[in-house]
Amino acid sequence: MSDTPSQQTRIAVTQRIIAHATRGWPHLGEPIVRHRGKFCYVGAVLAGDREPTPILRLRYQGSADRWAIAIYLPSDDRYTESELPTSFGPKTGTPEQGIDHTFILYTGPSSHR
Template sequence: MPDTPNQQIRTAVTQRITAHVIYGWPHLGEPVVRHRGQFCYVGAVLPGDREPTPILRLRYQGSADRWAIAIYLASQDRYTESELPASFGPMTATPEQGIDHTFILYAGPSQR
């Protein structure tokens, strides 16, 4: 299993994340997506804010459809893979599921 996603996967995942956020949370506009090593970081400009807020980090698990989900804890200024409620589903999922599991906590339910 590769440790980091290749450029093709990074580009495809960025496009998938952007489309999913614009579709489900159009009031947030385009998300801020960046990649570093095995991680993909996603943020958004929340209502009332001027700067993007970090929301989640995805950790590559060897496939474009398999990422470990970590939510950003603003109170501790860090990402954690262990703080999502168990009711939100698996801690390893597609990028879209990661968005659904975390954006709801920061930006409310999807508007689709």
């Protein structure tokens, strides 16, 4: 098992994130997705902002369907895997679960549920 996702995995995960976020939160437009090493960072332009806001970081767990989910804390300017509310589900999951567990805290419920 590799510590970092392959280029093919990064491309597929980026496409999945964009599709899921665009379907569920169309008012945000296309999310900003970037990869660095074992991490995938996702941001969006929130209402009233000109610049993208960081929302979540996914840490690769050896599979395109298994990532550790971390939420961005603007108050501390950092990502944390330990402060995601437990009522939102597991702290590891698919990229789509990461979107669902974090975007709702920043922008409200998804429009596709």
